[in-house]
Amino acid sequence: MNGRVWVLLGLFYTLLLVFVGRLWQLQVLQYEQYATKSQGNYLRTETTLAPRGRILDRNGQVIATNRLAVDLLYLGGEVYLKDRLLALTGLKELPKVVREPVELMTNVPEALVPTLAELSAVEPSLKLQERIERVYPNPISGPVVGYTALPNQEQLEEGYAPEELVGVAGLEAALEGHLKGIKGVVLAEVNARGQRVRFQELREPQPGSDVYLTIDLTLQRVAERALEEAVADINRIRQRNGLPLVRQAKGAIVALDPRNGEILAMATSPSFDPNLFGRRPRPNDKIRELFSDPDRPTLNRAVNAYPPGSTYKLVSSSLALESGYVTPNTTFRCSPYIVYGGIRRNWARYDMGMMTVKEAIAQSCNTWYYQMALLDPVGMVDKLHKRALELGLGRPAGLEIGEQTGIVPSLQWKRQNFPKDPRWWPGETLSIVIGQGYNKATPVQIARMLATIAQNGQQPELHLVRRIGDQEVRRPVASVSGRYWKELQEGLRKTVTEGTARHVLGEFPVATAGKTGTAQNETLTPGLEHAWYMGYGPTDPADPRPPLVVVAFFENGGEGSGVALPAARKVMAAYWRVGTAPEAR
Template sequence: GRWERISGVLGLESVPSEATTLFNITETQQLALMELTADLDNLEVRSRTERFYPAGVAAHLIGYVGLADEGDVIRGRPKGSEAGRAGLEAALDDTLWGAAGELLLEVDARGHAVGARELRSPVPGEDLLLTIDSDLQRACEQALAGLRGACVALDPRNGAVLALASAPTFDPNLFTRQPVAPQVVGYLTDPAQPLLNRAVQSFDSGSVFKPVTALAALDTGTITTRSQFMAPTAFRIGNRLFHNWATENMGPFNLEQAIAWSANTWFYQVSIPLGGRPIIEWAQQLGLGERTGLGLEEERRGRLPDPDEVATWRAGDVANLAIGQGPMLATPIQIANMLATIVNDGTMYRPHLVRQVGDSPVPTEVVRTLRAQPEFFQALRNGMRRAVTEGTARRLKRFSEQVATVAGKTGTAQTVGGDSHAWFMSFAPFERPEIVVVAFVQNGGQGSEVALPVARQVLSQYFLGDPNAWQNLRR
């Protein structure tokens, strides 16, 4: 009979005994159905709008949508529509959606529509213009290919996020299809967690935290910019030896040199008279331990110990804290915003992803202004500049000499039961900074060997228009 033929057109094994919804029928199937069902009331072919992400980048920050669930319907979303499930799609769901209209249908005894009356007009959603530079975003993602990590690029002059990448990544288009693509199950079970936005997750920070300790020591008068200490291979605190990364004694170093060479034992010595409380208080001032307010629901706050608790710590625990180890975590976006604040002599802008909502520009927001002497921030920046010219970030020296003067700080964070995390934070040009780049590689090893090359590709894209152009620089 006819229903058997309809089932055959749709690829069904038997005639459905209850209401059945089929998605994504082909044009050929649709034409055949129209011919077979012209006089039927119990079969309807409808078109549906499906979200499509054409650029192939920024999956984590844009997010994805899924079919509206019961909770979405309760708050007014029509059944069968789409709702944001991650990223900006979720955070700004109501802004993007607008408001549904309401239509009153009049039907006859057979259920045929004979009239309609609009009770409430629909309100279209707003368009969003992002701060993201798509070429820079793509460069970040390409630089992270095959790794687990994140890359953030900020404009320190206003907090605009130029790129925010996480790896591994995923295809958000798979979530919009109905039925949901089988690859989605793979995303959910993959041990590499491709759906996790590592740019806003908390990790051990390691040596990129050292400028916090330096600023606390300067502000309290524990040291001056001219104070010098040796940086031996090991430093004894109590009955324990705390080691430097270098296998030879170094120094004497002033603050700039200690940052340039990331000398652990130099910072251990500073931490003893300094104590833990000022370090935590300055970490808080620099935005650690709190969400940046970036606008993503997935953003974590990191972790900082309570200042009162730290005040009771033993000297060895404070020494670990001074180099970014111990019970503290930070997110890549926090580290980027911290560095931008140092670049700005203590003015902290709110990082933001949205430049404009509809026709309305999003205003730049100053979160706070830190009260510290400008020369303190300058000393930190000088130390990071020297890291590139003579210290642990010398891999960027050629780029810095021939393209744009770069300053940066490497970081290698020890983890429990795994390889170290690799960090690199940088800004350029040194004289008038216009970009901050932070690269993070989870369990990647040495920051100078793994994270720095990621940032170098991003800087190459920004200043040369090609992530690999740095390779053509003269040796």
């Protein structure tokens, strides 16, 4: 018996020794290894989204900003206080099949958040989730400011978080590198449901930079309203020509400071409210309707290229003077038409007499420019091309957003684009000198050209951004050679005092200058021409008012003097606080 007891005791103590040894190994020798592994079961690293930088106008009025939104998610499974949940959310029933979290309520009202937080704390199937939402308290034209959306697969692979907002169009996309913040990092302790119990912030999120635009929100509103009100003028012309009426104008207005190229207003129509893209749940039916609209409300017509019509005559006038084709005193008869190559090219109903280049600008006399072109119909083409580029056409104006370059034809351009008919025909020169034919320019390019003329060859690079954070944005001003700026300015002034703009701006309280334009397009239908007006002022050196350049354009608007000119006048009146516009700069 004693031997058996000792054997059992030996076995017992041996097992106890093994147990103690194993415990010592786990608790002492391998403590750090298992402690780290244990922590990994309830500690995880998370990212916190950084607020997107705000977009403000030049005076600090907020155009785009952020708000913290809270959504209630249903993760699937049983909800013990189901009746209370349905009463709080206004739902009739919960989803029966849930494969991924379902949003039961988006943008939970602030007063309801504490109640739902208390409910979700005891309901494993419910979760409150915070997110940053982009809002536009003072939206400007949608194609200009743009909008944001959740990242696509490619952007997720680049490092964007699934709930992080990305600029998709307009300024939101162009300024993404500045508006996008840097995500924060948090070490979070979570419970079995994956909810945070405690957390430690390892790196604070860094908000994106605030961007101050050159836009003046008050003047922007005036320009947008002028586009809306132009519908009445467009329909008046359409009625006269027996054409169907329109419900909205298609066009753009650009206003800028010619001294530094700051865009004070950039309005485009039709437009859209960028808040449409920030809503939850997203109204996909309205968004599809927006992108399928034949009037293309997502198109920024201020940076889209169109036939420039008679606004291009300033290029032709400048080239004619600078190259010596004419002098300031050279005259041609402004006849009702000319016949060239067997084609009758009409202009007016009566003979307007002999004109210099100044009167030709003021009266927009096509036949004057036809006769000038016939002095050197082929040799002039490349010279026109070069002068147009110098004045700012056919190349980007410098904006932060994307813009079309337009078309300034040359002999080489014709050969490259028309291999079956590469020869330049003299009759084509007669078309391009009046802004028809192959020419295309954007409203912002026309505005920069006019600013260059108004500033005696000082050409600003146009821009929409004034300041990023605390950093001022400065753009260069180039110098364009020329000896005849005064003659061009006088011709533009005569347009207002005795020419095609006299009926609208002749008695305007501020002395201005400008040029109307009515550009034929592919429709060739009277009443569907593109309507242009470009103007600037004050032209009186003693006038203390700040200078302004305005370009108004209407796609298929009908007449420059009947549609674009009145719209431009409204912007001028608001900026200088004169006339019938009470809005102030």
